[in-house]
Amino acid sequence: MEKPLAIFAGRSNAALARAIAEQYGTHLGEVTIKNFSDGELYVKFEESIRGKDVFVIQSTPPPGDNIIELLMLIDAARRASVHRLTAVMPYFGYARQDRKDRPRVSIASKLMANLLTKAGADRILTMDLHAPQIQGFFDIPLDHLYASRIFIEYFHKNPIEDLVVVAPDVGSLKMARSYAKSLNAGLAFVDKRRPKQNVAEVMNIIGEVKDKNILLVDDLVDTAGTLTNGAAALKERGAKNIIAACAHPMLSGPAYQRLDDSAIDMLVVTDTIPLKKPSDKMKVLSVAGIFAEAIRRIHTDDTISSLFDD
Numbered sequence: 001m002e003k004p005l006a007i008f009a010g011r012s013n014a015a016l017a018r019a020i021a022e023q024y025g026t027h028l029g030e031v032t033i034k035n036f037s038d039g040e041l042y043v044k045f046e047e048s049i050r051g052k053d054v055f056v057i058q059s060t061p062p063p064g065d066n067i068i069e070l071l072m073l074i075d076a077a078r079r080a081s082v083h084r085l086t087a088v089m090p091y092f093g094y095a096r097q098d099r100k101d102r103p104r105v106s107i108a109s110k111l112m113a114n115l116l117t118k119a120g121a122d123r124i125l126t127m128d129l130h131a132p133q134i135q136g137f138f139d140i141p142l143d144h145l146y147a148s149r150i151f152i153e154y155f156h157k158n159p160i161e162d163l164v165v166v167a168p169d170v171g172s173l174k175m176a177r178s179y180a181k182s183l184n185a186g187l188a189f190v191d192k193r194r195p196k197q198n199v200a201e202v203m204n205i206i207g208e209v210k211d212k213n214i215l216l217v218d219d220l221v222d223t224a225g226t227l228t229n230g231a232a233a234l235k236e237r238g239a240k241n242i243i244a245a246c247a248h249p250m251l252s253g254p255a256y257q258r259l260d261d262s263a264i265d266m267l268v269v270t271d272t273i274p275l276k277k278p279s280d281k282m283k284v285l286s287v288a289g290i291f292a293e294a295i296r297r298i299h300t301d302d303t304i305s306s307l308f309d310d
Contacts (some may be wrong), residue, residue, distance in 0.1 A: 078120030210238035
């Protein structure tokens with residue numbers, strides 16, 4: 001007999017959570033989340049979830065309250081005797097700290113995996129991990145969706161002539177190759193170095209970009225240094241229009257000003273993280289449909305492999 005389903009959400013991305021529930025054909029369950037005067041968090045499910053298949057939607061960008069809030073929701077659900085608890089994390093925070101690249105640093109993404117598992121999550125559903133191998137940090141099932149499905153569908157509906165897909169660094173090359181194949185486009189990449197965190201310097205452009213329209217692809221845009229420096233180098237080498245597509249719009253620090261001043265004509269992002277403010281240069285595509293379908297298939301124990309093909 002199929003267990004009843006319930007979908008709840010934290011506060012980090014309430015609009016996306018409501019859209020996912022609506023796409024699924026239900027509504028969000030009632031939960032109380034508040035801060036005490038000292039900032040300490042409090043969570044309480046306001047309905048019975050005993051024996052239910054529960055999905056908790058919460059992206060975990062900074063501040064740290066977002067991950068603590070998710071952990072507390074998982075803990076409360078587990079103590080309320082849920083049948084199964086799936087943490088739905090459209091954006092998985094701390095994914096960039098996935099290895100010990102210098103002495104005496106934390107592998108924070110492994111720590112997050114441990115915390116989620118210890119709190120009582122049975123399964124993780126996420127999108128566009130910064131490093132796909134983070135899936136191996138978990139000792140519970142993890143389903144990894146790709147925003148490329150959303151972007152490629154958009155660019156098929158809005159085709160670009162003389163297109164070259166460009167990876168802004170070597171780490172994005174596999175993703176860019178997938179876009180290039182799906183869009184029947186050329187491929188190039190930016191050779192860069194990063195002298196320190198949030199600072200990127202372009203060294204060279206590998207590939208033919210002169211008189212071509214460009215699609216820059218990456219998993220996230222944070223301070224926008226990588227994208228805007230790459231766009232400037234592409235313009236210097238004769239590129240025409242430049243569009244960027246990034247799943248997760250962190251857009252911290254000088255990002256908005258850099259984008260406004262850059263050679264990028266349009267930045268296409270998803271709603272895994274709510275925008276801090278709108279911009280005439282940005283277009284937001286929703287991932288609610290693909291997450292709703294993934295939740296449906298997890299709940300009914302159907303295969304979801306076709307959803308995370310990139």
